[in-house]
Amino acid sequence: MKYKHFREIEPSNKTDFIMLYFAACRSLRELEAAIRRINNGNLTCRQAWLLRRIQRKLFQMAASWKENDS
Numbered sequence: 001m002k003y004k005h006f007r008e009i010e011p012s013n014k015t016d017f018i019m020l021y022f023a024a025c026r027s028l029r030e031l032e033a034a035i036r037r038i039n040n041g042n043l044t045c046r047q048a049w050l051l052r053r054i055q056r057k058l059f060q061m062a063a064s065w066k067e068n069d070s
Helices: 017-038 045-069
Strands: none
Touching: 017 045
């Protein structure tokens, strides 16, 4: 995957943070389910750690947004 730097992303008036946050959480949950399906219901320690890390970053982004929104 190729990622853009956040400064290169143009603003969009069609989305809001709350909608994007829940969409990212759903995608993360679907990714976990797909990995579990492949591994007969198990995650390796590394896979679980990486998924938790992404989840933690989502929480940090939400906390930062709420702090700036207030």
